Amino acid sequence: MRTDVVVVGGGTAGNVVAARLVEAGASVVVCEAGPDYGALDEGRWPSELLDATTLPTSHDWGFTGESADGRTLEFDRAKVIGGCSSHNGSTMSIGWSGDYASLPPGWSVDALRPAVDRAIERTRVHVPGEDDIQPFQRAFLDACASLGVMRTDDLLDPKGGVGVSLSPVNVVDGKRWNTAIAYLDPVRQSSGLRVIDRCLVDRVECVGGRVVGVHTLVDGRPLRIGTDLVVLAAGTYGTPAILLRSGLGPASDLRSVGVDVVVDLAGVGRLVQDQPVLRLEFASTALLDRELAAFAAWRGFLPEEQTVAKLASSTANAPFDTHVFPWIEPAEEGTWRCVVPIGLLRPDSFGSVRLADSDPTSAPVIDHRYLSTASDVERLVEFVPWVRELVHTDALRGYVGPAQRFPEDEPQRWAMRHHVHYWHPTGGAGLGDPDDEFTVCDARARVLGVEGLVVADASLFPRVPRATTALPVTAIGEHVATKLTG
Numbered sequence: 001m002r003t004d005v006v007v008v009g010g011g012t013a014g015n016v017v018a019a020r021l022v023e024a025g026a027s028v029v030v031c032e033a034g035p036d037y038g039a040l041d042e043g044r045w046p047s048e049l050l051d052a053t054t055l056p057t058s059h060d061w062g063f064t065g066e067s068a069d070g071r072t073l074e075f076d077r078a079k080v081i082g083g084c085s086s087h088n089g090s091t092m093s094i095g096w097s098g099d100y101a102s103l104p105p106g107w108s109v110d111a112l113r114p115a116v117d118r119a120i121e122r123t124r125v126h127v128p129g130e131d132d133i134q135p136f137q138r139a140f141l142d143a144c145a146s147l148g149v150m151r152t153d154d155l156l157d158p159k160g161g162v163g164v165s166l167s168p169v170n171v172v173d174g175k176r177w178n179t180a181i182a183y184l185d186p187v188r189q190s191s192g193l194r195v196i197d198r199c200l201v202d203r204v205e206c207v208g209g210r211v212v213g214v215h216t217l218v219d220g221r222p223l224r225i226g227t228d229l230v231v232l233a234a235g236t237y238g239t240p241a242i243l244l245r246s247g248l249g250p251a252s253d254l255r256s257v258g259v260d261v262v263v264d265l266a267g268v269g270r271l272v273q274d275q276p277v278l279r280l281e282f283a284s285t286a287l288l289d290r291e292l293a294a295f296a297a298w299r300g301f302l303p304e305e306q307t308v309a310k311l312a313s314s315t316a317n318a319p320f321d322t323h324v325f326p327w328i329e330p331a332e333e334g335t336w337r338c339v340v341p342i343g344l345l346r347p348d349s350f351g352s353v354r355l356a357d358s359d360p361t362s363a364p365v366i367d368h369r370y371l372s373t374a375s376d377v378e379r380l381v382e383f384v385p386w387v388r389e390l391v392h393t394d395a396l397r398g399y400v401g402p403a404q405r406f407p408e409d410e411p412q413r414w415a416m417r418h419h420v421h422y423w424h425p426t427g428g429a430g431l432g433d434p435d436d437e438f439t440v441c442d443a444r445a446r447v448l449g450v451e452g453l454v455v456a457d458a459s460l461f462p463r464v465p466r467a468t469t470a471l472p473v474t475a476i477g478e479h480v481a482t483k484l485t486g
């Protein structure tokens with residue numbers, strides 16, 4: 001088989017690139033390891049992937065790794081067309097302009113603005129109406145205001161700062177508007193698009209410094225696709241693993257798993273980050289349970305997550321560096337649990353993605369080195385007393401019962417033993433100055449040392465932006481597509 005372009009990974013960004021290339025007249029094959037449920041109007045999408053009120057747990061890659069104290073953490077990643085946009089929380093935020101200013105020329109927020117705007121339009125991002133705010137989330141907005149954190153609704157403004165916002169969402173009629181629906185559906189009838197699902201990409205084949213094809217396993221059977229252009233969009237864990245299996249990575253890492261070195265690229269699988277989170281939990285009161293039931297009966301839906309507070313720690317060096325993003329989740333017999341997580345958005349800790357072996361069916365070895373700097377620990381626990389104060393405000397007191405998971409003393413130690421993460425891993429194939437040791441991709445997102453190989457996903461961020469990452473990654477898809485078609 002031969003095609004103009006192979007897009008590896010029909011995920012959040014991959015579908016954007018694929019659709020834009022098809023619109024520009026290219027013939028594109030999308031290789032997606034998970035199933036493709038076709039266009040939305042064919043009615044084959046599983047309801048749990050469409051239901052935006054809660055997070056589904058199906059279609060997961062099953063990746064795991066270690067917490068700061070050696071516990072096993074699950075690193076949820078969707079193995080399905082749409083990638084993580086098919087199972088995420090649907091909160092859309094852009095982060096802070098300064099984080100983009102540190103990217104190579106052409107990646108500032110001003111340069112990205114057209115891409116961000118197109119991503120917002122295509123994924124139908126909007127702020128829910130005031131009537132759609134459920135009682136716990138409404139009380140959170142009021143509680144923040146009573147502590148001086150005012151309503152700003154600026155999660156899409158890269159110049160925004162401290163404040164509390166109703167989350168913009170990519171949800172249409174209660175459905176999670178993933179990038180397969182938003183981008184692939186309009187071009188599904190085009191002869192330029194072919195989606196091969198259940199297609200696990202092993203490696204990219206390079207000859208004489210140029211891409212010549214992609215080696216895959218389709219339902220376990222080998223398939224080689226010839227092409228001059230490959231766009232890697234397999235995500236922060238998938239893209240570095242494919243680069244490494246292709247012989248593109250740190251020479252010592254490659255030799256240790258028996259892979260021949262094609263290009264010695266020290267940065268592949270490095271500068272990998274994730275945002276650590278403290279999940280503080282409280283019982284709900286009978287009053288909250290009653291009001292949630294009444295809301296669900298009135299509106300016909302009950303979103304679990306709707307608001308985000310942006311806060312600045314005392315050493316933030318930026319307008320904000322922390323999210324507090326409350327949600328409710330079902331507990332026993334019609335009751336709810338109130339979860340008030342604190343997330344550190346721009347940690348200083350960096351980790352890695354490596355190969356366990358050269359088998360494409362083996363999971364990569366993911367080590368985020370969470371909380372490996374003292375400053376990350378201090379910044380993560382700084383708002384624990386603030387959350388205690390918050391749940392005792394007039395607005396929340398009647399809704400929030402006893403603490404079920406909360407550091408009563410030694411919060412630093414508690415953080416090491418109980419932290420989780422915010423599901424926003426980045427890095428592993430970072431953009432940067434080609435002269436920098438850990439740069440993998442130049443300003444046009446081209447992998448250094450190979451012609452015809454481009455990256456378009458969350459692995460391009462050499463540092464995690466202080467955002468939830470779905471919108472930035474969708475915009476990356478738009479931006480890279482412009483570079484390829486322009």
Ligand SMILES: Cc1cc2nc3c(=O)[nH]c(=O)nc-3n(C[C@H](O)[C@H](O)[C@H](O)COP(=O)(O)OP(=O)(O)OC[C@H]3O[C@@H](n4cnc5c(N)ncnc54)[C@H](O)[C@@H]3O)c2cc1C
Binds near residue numbers: 013034080088239471
């Ligand atoms: C549970 C959860 C909740 C989240 N909530 C939010 C939120 O509310 N707001 C927000 O902004 N962000 C959220 N995120 C993060 C956000 O969704 C991700 O950062 C973003 O979607 C990543 O996009 P990507 O294109 O880099 O990778 P993905 O969307 O993961 O796409 C990668 C695709 O490549 C495929 N793939 C991987 N390896 C291979 C291979 N070898 N061969 C073939 N295909 C392969 C995968 O199956 C997948 O479809 C959440 C993430 C999770 C997991």
